[in-house]
Amino acid sequence: MATEKLKTYSLSEMKDKYVGKVGTKKRDDFEYELRMDLLGKMIKTARIERHLTQEELGKLIGVQKAQISKLESSANSATIDTVIKVFKALKAEINFNVKLEDDYVSIAL
Template identity: 75%
Template sequence: MEKKIIKSYSLSEMKDKYIGIVGTPDRDQYEYELRMDILGRMIKTARKERNLTQEQLGELIGVKKAQISKLETSANSATIDTIIKVFKALKAEISFNVKIENQNLQVS
């Protein structure tokens, strides 16, 4: 009996094949949505660490509970200003890295 060799693929190879290579519109959208999902989860984790409800966090920054819920499930529609307010209310540090022509800029 002959053994079959099964080819394995890395996650990167699978994303390239099924979503598109880095730099294509579909891949860029996928990577953006993934980062926003992670940001939402970070907000939720920090909120729970501070023992705050969504309603309490909303009150701290002047928004409704529904907006906090939406932010935690998908930060896609959030403005940077709102995200900064949320992390300040949570007493959490946030920083942004911007890369311009091989030069890193960091804003905290």
């Protein structure tokens, strides 16, 4: 019985093929949406770990429950100020890494 060797592909190769190459608008949009989705999931996970309802978290930062729901389902409409307020209310540390050419700037809030 002959065994066939299957070709394997990396996630990056699959994204290049089906989403677009790095640097294209389609790929950039995809990566942005993915990051915003992950940010929303982090907010929800932290809120649940703190035993807070969406309404309670909203009251802590001065927004309605609906805004927290939108953040958790997709944070792409959130301002950075709102995201910082949410994580501070959740007593979570926030780290931003920014690459400026060959240098990294790291900010912890």
